[in-house]
Amino acid sequence: MKVIWNSQIVEREEVKIDPEDRGYQFGDGIYEVVRAYNGKFFCIDEHIDRLYTSASKIEMAIPQTKDKMKRLMNQLLEESGIETGNLYLQVTRGIASPRNHVYPDLSVLPTITGNITVVPRDAEKIKAGIKTVIEEDIRWLKCDIKSISLLGNIMAKHEAHKKNAEEAILHRDGIVTECSASNVAIVKDEVIYTHPDSNLILPGVTKIVWLKCAEKLGIEVKEEPFTLEQLNESDEVFCSSTTIEVMPIHTINGYAVNGGKIGEVTQKLAKAFEEEIEKVCGKV
Numbered sequence: 652m653k654v655i656w657n658s659q660i661v662e663r664e665e666v667k668i669d670p671e672d673r674g675y676q677f678g679d680g681i682y683e684v685v686r687a688y689n690g691k692f693f694c695i696d697e698h699i700d701r702l703y704t705s706a707s708k709i710e711m712a713i714p715q716t717k718d719k720m721k722r723l724m725n726q727l728l729e730e731s732g733i734e735t736g737n738l739y740l741q742v743t744r745g746i747a748s749p750r751n752h753v754y755p756d757l758s759v760l761p762t763i764t765g766n767i768t769v770v771p772r773d774a775e776k777i778k779a780g781i782k783t784v785i786e787e788d789i790r791w792l793k794c795d796i797k798s799i800s801l802l803g804n805i806m807a808k809h810e811a812h813k814k815n816a817e818e819a820i821l822h823r824d825g826i827v828t829e830c831s832a833s834n835v836a837i838v839k840d841e842v843i844y845t846h847p848d849s850n851l852i853l854p855g856v857t858k859i860v861w862l863k864c865a866e867k868l869g870i871e872v873k874e875e876p877f878t879l880e881q882l883n884e885s886d887e888v889f890c891s892s893t894t895i896e897v898m899p900i901h902t903i904n905g906y907a908v909n910g911g912k913i914g915e916v917t918q919k920l921a922k923a924f925e926e927e928i929e930k931v932c933g934k935v
């Protein structure tokens with residue numbers, strides 16, 4: 652299997668991760684995931700932009716230009732022969748010895764890896780929705796950086812898994828932020844509420860797309876914080892991410908949202924999102 656390794660495409664077996672790579676030692680790195688449908692990436696430029704923004708927020712200089720990165724990603728997709736799947740691109744601050752928390756100087760080049768796997772689209776689940784639980788948001792205060800240090804996220808997701816749910820809705824002192832691996836929104840009286848972009852959430856690429864869809868559909872959106880109480884009293888709840896698209900939530904902590912029926916606003920938005928994918932990637 653081929654992978655991206657720094658500025659080249661190589662066989663996976665050729666990649667060596669050094670024990671003193673800062674990604675491996677400190678979780679000092681950033682990443683992106685880009686989804687491909689029918690052999691074409693969806694929103695690749697938005698993902699690359701966010702990768703470079705994350706890099707600049709931690710004073711990391713990615714040596715490749717955005718264009719070069721895009722070419723590598725497209726080349727990997729093409730060589731893999733994968734039609735529908737997820738490409739994970741990780742950039743760490745590189746290898747520095749001896750171990751030292753302080754950033755090494757810029758002559759230490761980042762380590763870049765990228766791998767793509769087949770992940771079919773789960774259209775049934777996008778219709779049926781998922782079960783969720785509520786967990787405290789125990790993460791750090793720079794959630795806008797797409798960091799590879801994901802312990803807070805994976806602990807929340809694992810709690811959800813233990814409770815037989817697929818996603819954890821996170822809150823800080825009663826304010827809903829996002830989910831462990833997706834953004835979240837509620838619908839009340841046909842108005843969508845979602846946490847505004849800030850240091851407390853990841854600015855989702857999927858959210859950019861569904862916000863545009865909502866505008867086209869004439870659905871009002873308020874990007875403002877909402878509480879657990881509002882969540883519990885909402886008519887509809889959905890989450891969104893690159894890998895799950897616009898995903899309805901039918902159960903929260905064992906209680907059915909809207910009597911378990913997927914609401915109309917969410918359905919319209921999920922459909923409009925699918926149409927956006929199809930404009931770029933063809934029929935899905």
Ligand SMILES: Cc1ncc(COP(=O)(O)O)c(C=O)c1O
Binds near residue numbers: 853858893
């Ligand atoms: C914590 C978190 N929030 C939000 C998102 C959604 O981001 P995007 O729509 O760009 O995939 C993700 C996606 O991985 C995530 O991990």
